[in-house]
Structures are given as C-alpha cells and as structure tokens.
Amino acid sequence: MTLQELLVGLEEAVDGGRHREWAVQCAHALGLGGIAVSLRWGAELVWFSDGVSARLEDAQFTLGQGPGVAAEFTDVPHQVPDLARDAAEEWPQFAAEARDLGVWAVFVWPVRSGAVRLGSLTGYRRTPGPLTPQQSADGLRVADALAGRLLAWRPGNESSTDGQGEAGTVDLHWAEVHQATGVLSCRLGVPLGEAMVRLRAQAFAEGRAVTETAREILRELPS
Structure with a gap:
C-alpha cells in the first residue's frame, strides 16, 4: 500500500480498530x-507502532535525553543517522539504550498545527544511514496527518483510553507516571517537577522503565 493510500485511509483504520496494522504499514x-x-517534548506517549518504538520513547522519557525530547531543532526532520557516531556525546545513555534495542538511526519530525508544535513523530531504523529527500518529505506528511488526528481527539471519547493501550490509538501511555509523580510530590513535600526528576532517577538507578517504577509506587498505596 502506498503512503498516499495509507493517509487517505487513516480515519477508517482508526475507526475500524486497525491501529497497529496502519502504523506498521506507515512505518514501512x-x-x-x-x-x-x-x-x-516527550511528556506523553500517545501513538506507537511496535514495542521497540514504545521502549525508545520510554528511554527518552526516563533519561530526559534524546532527539525526540529536544525543545527545538532547526532541520526537519532532525536526523541522527548513526547513533554510535552522532549521539554518543550528546545523549550517551539514550544512545546506549537504543543500541541495546538494536536501533542505529533515529529521525524526528515535529507534530504541529501551524506554528504551534504539539509534539514529535519519531521513527527508527536498525541500520545506520540518512533518509532520502522523499522519505523526509513523506514523514512530514504523516506528522501533519497525525496532528489532525490528535487535534480531533478529546478526553472522554469512546476511542480514547487512560493508560497503556494498543499501538496506534490515542492513549495516555504514561498516565501512571503522572499519577506516581503526584504521589511522590505529596509524600516528599516537593514540587511536581522535582518529584518527576526523582522518579526518573529512581527508574534509571534500578535499570527499569519509568513506567515500571511508577506502577510499583502506585501498588504501595493503600487500597
């Protein structure tokens, strides 16, 4: 299926529950x-095609580093065609995590509405190398289409969920992380920003995804 056919069929795929199939075909x-x-900038994961994509975003979220959480980038897309060469100094922990997942190249497009950036579309490859000009342009078309999908979504719609869900749907993948941050903020008497930093630090020290650490904190709450 061509990219144009995929973009035309986006809404039908979402309505029909074929989120993962569409996202995988789009990536390919x-x-x-x-x-x-x-x-x-990495504060909430809402759409992913496969487990590796989700774990890459988890790594950026836990570590607070990586191309997808950079506040600004001038080139669109922001290309990291060889993580071993291009990211080892700027994002050493993220580069190591990505390589452990078998990822060697990462590309980021802004998801935006006009001049307002809503978030980022991040893609990966298992081999190093830059995108072609056509792939760069096509990625921006996908990012724009997904921006429209995100703007059309509202909490409370039947298609939305709260928590980790199936790939491709608009989910609040890190809802538990934000809940655990609130718990730590109250428990430690610190602002939410500091509580988030401490949660990330704990996850990094334990060598776990921040979502796993957050779930453990929530499990400790009295029922």
Missing part, C-alpha cells in the same frame, strides 16, 4: 522499523 512506507508520537 517511510522505510522505518517503527514510529511513535509523543506530546509536549
């Missing part, structure tokens, strides 16, 4: 292994 049409969308 772009010459990528997988794609994911995060809002607010």
Whole structure:
C-alpha cells in the first residue's frame, strides 16, 4: 500500500480498530522499523507502532535525553543517522539504550498545527544511514496527518483510553507516571517537577522503565 493510500485511509483504520496494522504499514512506507508520537517534548506517549518504538520513547522519557525530547531543532526532520557516531556525546545513555534495542538511526519530525508544535513523530531504523529527500518529505506528511488526528481527539471519547493501550490509538501511555509523580510530590513535600526528576532517577538507578517504577509506587498505596 502506498503512503498516499495509507493517509487517505487513516480515519477508517482508526475507526475500524486497525491501529497497529496502519502504523506498521506507515512505518514501512517511510522505510522505518517503527514510529511513535509523543506530546509536549516527550511528556506523553500517545501513538506507537511496535514495542521497540514504545521502549525508545520510554528511554527518552526516563533519561530526559534524546532527539525526540529536544525543545527545538532547526532541520526537519532532525536526523541522527548513526547513533554510535552522532549521539554518543550528546545523549550517551539514550544512545546506549537504543543500541541495546538494536536501533542505529533515529529521525524526528515535529507534530504541529501551524506554528504551534504539539509534539514529535519519531521513527527508527536498525541500520545506520540518512533518509532520502522523499522519505523526509513523506514523514512530514504523516506528522501533519497525525496532528489532525490528535487535534480531533478529546478526553472522554469512546476511542480514547487512560493508560497503556494498543499501538496506534490515542492513549495516555504514561498516565501512571503522572499519577506516581503526584504521589511522590505529596509524600516528599516537593514540587511536581522535582518529584518527576526523582522518579526518573529512581527508574534509571534500578535499570527499569519509568513506567515500571511508577506502577510499583502506585501498588504501595493503600487500597
């Protein structure tokens, strides 16, 4: 299926529950292994095609580093065609995590409405190398289409959920993380920003995804 056919069929795929199939086909049409969308510079993962894409976003969220959480980038897409060469100094922990997942190249497009950036579309490859000009342009078309989908979504719609869900749907993948941050904020008497930093630090020290650490904190709450 061509990329144009996929974009035309986006709403039908979402309405029919074929989120994962659409996302996987879209990634392949772009010459990528997988794609994911995060809002607010990595603050919430809402769309992903496969487990590796989700774990890459988890790594960026836990570590607070990586191309997808950079506040600004001038080139669109922001290309990291060889993580071993291009990211080892700037994002050493993220580069190591990505390589452990078998990822060697990462590409980021802004998900935006006009001049307002809503988040980022991140794609990966298992081999190093840059995108072609056509792939770069096609990725921006996908990012724009997903921006429209995200703008159309509202909490409370039947298609939305709260918590980790199936790939491709608009889910609040890190809802538990935000809940655990609130718990730590109250427990430690610190602002939410500091509580988030401490949660990330605990997850990193334990060598776990921040979502796993958050669930453990929530399990400790009295029922």
